[in-house]
Amino acid sequence: MKSIQLRVNGQAVERDVADNTLLIDFLRNGLDLTGTKEGCSVGVCGACTVLLDGQPVSSCLTLAVTADGCEVTTIEGLTEGDRLHPLQKAFIDYGGFQCGICTPGQIMSAKALLDENPHPSKDEIQSWMMGNLCRCTGYYKIIESIQAVADGKVST
Amino acid sequence: MASLASVGQPAGHVEGPSKVTGQARYTADIRLPGLLYGKCLRSPFPHARIVSIDTSQAKALAGVHAVITGAELPDRRIGRFFLDKPVLARDVVRFVGEKVVAVAAESMDIAEEALTRIAVEYEALPAVFDPVEAMQEDAPRVHADTSTYTHPPVPDFVHPGDDRLYPDIPNVVSQVFYTHGDIEAGFAQAAREFTHTFTIPPVHQGYIEPHASVVQIEPDGKVNLWISNKTPFVARAQFAAALGVAEDRVCVNTAPIGGDFGGKGSLMDGVVCYHLAAAAGRPVKMVMSYTEELLAGNPRHPAVITLRTGVDANGRIVARKARLVFSCGAYSAFTPLHTVHGSVHAAGPYRMPNVEIEVFRVYTNTVPAGHMRAPGAPQIVFGVESHMDLIAQELGLDPLEFRLRNTLIEGDAAPLGEKWKKIRCKETLEAAAKEAKWGAEKTANRGRGIGMYDREPGAFGPSSATLSIAADATLTLMTGAADTGTGSYTILQQVVAEELQVPLESVRVVQGSTDSAPWEVGAGGSRLTHMAGQATLAAVQRLKEGLTAFAARHMETPSEQVAYRAGEFVNTNGQHLALPTLMAALAGREELPLRYTGEYVAEDPMDVTSFCAQIAEVEVDPATGQVTLQKLTTAHDVGTVLNPLTHQGQVEGGAIQGVGHALTEHLIVQDGAVTNVHLGDYKLPTSMDIPELKTVLVESDAGPAPYAGKAIGEHSNVAVPAAVANAVFDAVGVRLMDLPVTAEKVYTALREKTARSRTMRRGNS
Numbered sequence: 006m007k008s009i010q011l012r013v014n015g016q017a018v019e020r021d022v023a024d025n026t027l028l029i030d031f032l033r034n035g036l037d038l039t040g041t042k043e044g045c046s047v048g049v050c051g052a053c054t055v056l057l058d059g060q061p062v063s064s065c066l067t068l069a070v071t072a073d074g075c076e077v078t079t080i081e082g083l084t085e086g087d088r089l090h091p092l093q094k095a096f097i098d099y100g101g102f103q104c105g106i107c108t109p110g111q112i113m114s115a116k117a118l119l120d121e122n123p124h125p126s127k128d129e130i131q132s133w134m135m136g137n138l139c140r141c142t143g144y145y146k147i148i149e150s151i152q153a154v155a156d157g158k159v160s161t
Numbered sequence: 162m163a164s165l166a167s168v169g170q171p172a173g174h175v176e177g178p179s180k181v182t183g184q185a186r187y188t189a190d191i192r193l194p195g196l197l198y199g200k201c202l203r204s205p206f207p208h209a210r211i212v213s214i215d216t217s218q219a220k221a222l223a224g225v226h227a228v229i230t231g232a233e234l235p236d237r238r239i240g241r242f243f244l245d246k247p248v249l250a251r252d253v254v255r256f257v258g259e260k261v262v263a264v265a266a267e268s269m270d271i272a273e274e275a276l277t278r279i280a281v282e283y284e285a286l287p288a289v290f291d292p293v294e295a296m297q298e299d300a301p302r303v304h305a306d307t308s309t310y311t312h313p314p315v316p317d318f319v320h321p322g323d324d325r326l327y328p329d330i331p332n333v334v335s336q337v338f339y340t341h342g343d344i345e346a347g348f349a350q351a352a353r354e355f356t357h358t359f360t361i362p363p364v365h366q367g368y369i370e371p372h373a374s375v376v377q378i379e380p381d382g383k384v385n386l387w388i389s390n391k392t393p394f395v396a397r398a399q400f401a402a403a404l405g406v407a408e409d410r411v412c413v414n415t416a417p418i419g420g421d422f423g424g425k426g427s428l429m430d431g432v433v434c435y436h437l438a439a440a441a442g443r444p445v446k447m448v449m450s451y452t453e454e455l456l457a458g459n460p461r462h463p464a465v466i467t468l469r470t471g472v473d474a475n476g477r478i479v480a481r482k483a484r485l486v487f488s489c490g491a492y493s494a495f496t497p498l499h500t501v502h503g504s505v506h507a508a509g510p511y512r513m514p515n516v517e518i519e520v521f522r523v524y525t526n527t528v529p530a531g532h533m534r535a536p537g538a539p540q541i542v543f544g545v546e547s548h549m550d551l552i553a554q555e556l557g558l559d560p561l562e563f564r565l566r567n568t569l570i571e572g573d574a575a576p577l578g579e580k581w582k583k584i585r586c587k588e589t590l591e592a593a594a595k596e597a598k599w600g601a602e603k604t605a606n607r608g609r610g611i612g613m614y615d616r617e618p619g620a621f622g623p624s625s626a627t628l629s630i631a632a633d634a635t636l637t638l639m640t641g642a643a644d645t646g647t648g649s650y651t652i653l654q655q656v657v658a659e660e661l662q663v664p665l666e667s668v669r670v671v672q673g674s675t676d677s678a679p680w681e682v683g684a685g686g687s688r689l690t691h692m693a694g695q696a697t698l699a700a701v702q703r704l705k706e707g708l709t710a711f712a713a714r715h716m717e718t719p720s721e722q723v724a725y726r727a728g729e730f731v732n733t734n735g736q737h738l739a740l741p742t743l744m745a746a747l748a749g750r751e752e753l754p755l756r757y758t759g760e761y762v763a764e765d766p767m768d769v770t771s772f773c774a775q776i777a778e779v780e781v782d783p784a785t786g787q788v789t790l791q792k793l794t795t796a797h798d799v800g801t802v803l804n805p806l807t808h809q810g811q812v813e814g815g816a817i818q819g820v821g822h823a824l825t826e827h828l829i830v831q832d833g834a835v836t837n838v839h840l841g842d843y844k845l846p847t848s849m850d851i852p853e854l855k856t857v858l859v860e861s862d863a864g865p866a867p868y869a870g871k872a873i874g875e876h877s878n879v880a881v882p883a884a885v886a887n888a889v890f891d892a893v894g895v896r897l898m899d900l901p902v903t904a905e906k907v908y909t910a911l912r913e914k915t916a917r918s919r920t921m922r923r924g925n926s
Contacts, residue, residue, distance in 0.1 A: 039183070043189070044371070044840070046451055047451070083182070096177075100807065104370070109181075112181065138845050143846075144813075144851050147848070
């Protein structure tokens with residue numbers, strides 16, 4: 006057991022966690038933030054992507070103790086009140102999701118991209134999003150959704 | 162369809178905000194007080210007798226609340242059509258991954274620890290993995306005695322065939338014949354005959370949400386089930402039968418489905434989850450790991466497909482005989498029907514007067530097969546469309562020309578005798594060829610290939626929907642169907658908004674549990690736009706009629722002089738009555754909300770289909786065999802497109818599933834066990850694997866859905882593997898008879914081709 010202090014979606018959190026607790030289980034079971042999804046459990050599908058100090062990580066491969074002292078952002082942290090983040094709105098308007106299970110991870114990865122590179126080319130988007138599997142859309146509309154935000158076409 | 166306000170306009174998913182914010186709770190996200198976590202110990206043997214099981218050490222572990230084995234459960238087999246699968250193995254295991262012992266514990270970690278403390282002694286039995294070998298007299302029998310296994314009659318919506326269930330052939334579950342014309346007379350007319358055999362391995366549906374189940378038993382015994390299942394009412398019936406209780410003792414609650422593609426129609430862990438909850442006296446959640454999904458989910462049936470075709474002197478097909486052998490794995494319980502109904506496509510969308518199709522489903526000691534997007538069709542169409550190119554090559558005909566000579570045209574009977582109206586087969590193929598620039602110059606090692614398919618809109622089972630209007634005039638449509646991500650709720654929302662001429666956002670769509678929604682078959686077989694759409698249309702009509710009567714009374718005008726128009730009622734005197742005013746007047750006098758249920762059953766059989774023609778353009782690296790899909794053209798014969806955004810989403814998502822099937826996906830089975838058991842080894846396409854995609858819609862007005870819509874869910878994924886294989890042949894002259902089209906296979910085939918041509922040159926000199 007180890008006591009960790011971190012900020013999750015802007016809120017201070019202090020908890021005792023087992024050494025082997027994964028960040029995904031800490032978020033989902035400990036904090037009931039079930040927007041972060043578990044798909045492959047081996048860091049391949051990207052459904053569990055969250056931002057750790059702004060960097061995208063697979064929370065299924067990250068130990069909760071490594072988040073000690075960090076800022077964690079999950080999909081629940083993107084909305085301001087009822088106002089959707091532009092990426093969230095774009096994924097609806099441009100058909101960037103269907104079943105929605107990979108969507109929180111897609112949006113978190115896309116946010117990390119746009120935070121680093123606000124105006125990526127289509128190729129840059131396609132390459133960056135390689136780590137987020139989607140079985141429903143065939144990716145075209147995910148790329149269009151992100152491109153629309155990058156091009157300033159989405160207002161919330 | 163410019164005159165329509167909502168239908169025909171692109172509309173984002175009605176449930177979008179809950180999904181993009183992470184608020185939507187899928188089954189794995191459900192939390193209940195006192196919830197335990199369940200996990201199963203699985204068989205490491207493909208076929209073995211269980212000699213003994215010792216669970217004492219697991220039971221002694223702190224935090225473990227239940228440990229159960231098959232022997233402790235009622236001897237009742239479960240399934241969707243064939244009831245042949247025990248909840249936990251009894252006496253015998255029949256595939257690697259079969260559930261043997263189940264544990265419920267305070268946490269997933271404790272449950273997994275408990276599994277390591279269970280000792281099972283097995284005695285290996287002879288096993289069989291290949292379906293063709295399994296049909297031989299000397300093959301091991303996967304099930305020693307099937308005489309006590311039960312199943313319902315073959316439903317009447319299935320294409321009529323000669324159906325033989327458990328015939329007297331080793332390991333055969335079903336043997337079905339579809340015939341039309343006179344096959345012997347047909348071959349007698351043939352100038353030439355061609356026979357080819359194709360092999361298609363199993364693939365996984367690849368949904369990102371692994372199967373999950375949650376069971377809670379109320380003090381009075383009523384069972385609440387949450388499950389990744391797209392057909393809640395059918396699941397309730399199967400679940401109640403598995404428990405031996407009446408259906409009204411079970412409520413299947415709602416949760417979004419995280420991808421289906423045909424794979425989310427079974428009870429999977431639901432029944433074992435119930436027995437754990439009953440034994441522990443607490444609610445239990447079970448979530449499969451992705452390794453369990455790949456090892457023991459319900460993948461697409463692997464198949465061996467042999468096609469024999471007779472062609473006359475003019476290059477016209479006169480006869481087709483098909484023998485289709487599907488491995489259904491160790492149990493047939495995961496398929497909703499006795500056969501793989503895509504088998505009817507073994508003749509393709511071509512004019513051929515004499516057809517005989519023989520279909521076997523065969524037990525083997527491998528993972529039980531289930532349904533996947535257009536069940537059976539991708540396997541068969543890979544064979545059919547590769548066979549078409551092989552014949553064209555032998556005849557010296559261009560593959561497009563050979564198909565154009567044989568495609569169905571208006572007035573033709575389909576190969577099994579169906580009479581389609583408004584046949585757009587040739588038009589769809591020509592549209593694809595034009596867009597793909599068929600016949601244009603290609604650079605070296607580039608090739609183009611065609612694949613074709615047709616599928617009728619789903620029309621089975623009744624659908625129903627309830628439209629309610631509250632005191633504040635808000636409209637809510639309740640459906641019992643799950644939206645698996647296709648956008649079906651949005652389509653239903655559009656239908657209501659269109660009919661009532663109100664804004665889209667004024668219509669809510671909710672999924673009801675099996676206790677609250679009217680009975681509905683659910684998602685599957687490309688049926689919801691048609692069936693649930695028509696049921697919704699019927700509900701709107703009833704609401705309009707009901708409200709018109711109230712409005713007439715309120716306006717003191719005979720009903721026939723009152724008309725509904727865009728949110729208000731108008732009578733022949735020119736009086737207006739807004740919907741909210743009417744509803745406010747009804748408050749206190751009527752029981753609100755007012756509810757109107759529409760039901761729909763389709764005419765059988767369907768008199769329309771939808772054609773799909775696809776052209777792949779590939780580049781092959783002759784040094785490595787690497788195939789790059791540069792461009793994919795997908796042309797569809799469609800009806801009215803109700804929602805262009807979600808329609809195109811289906812086209813694109815399906816096409817890329819086809820790309821995975823063509824190039825990378827393959828459950829590798831060694832000695833009966835799937836060996837590529839995580840998503841790093843089982844290669845789903847990523848955002849870097851997608852080609853330039855060109856979609857062409859050939860519009861028609863003959864669909865059975867509201868506003869003459871057709872179906873689109875199971876079209877674009879089917880013919881891609883054949884189109885890619887045909888393009889590889891066109892590029893470098895090597896023909897693959899099995900999937901996927903990997904660099905390794907192409908490289909080997911190129912080397913063999915080079916070796917052959919050297920031998921021939923030497924022979925000539």
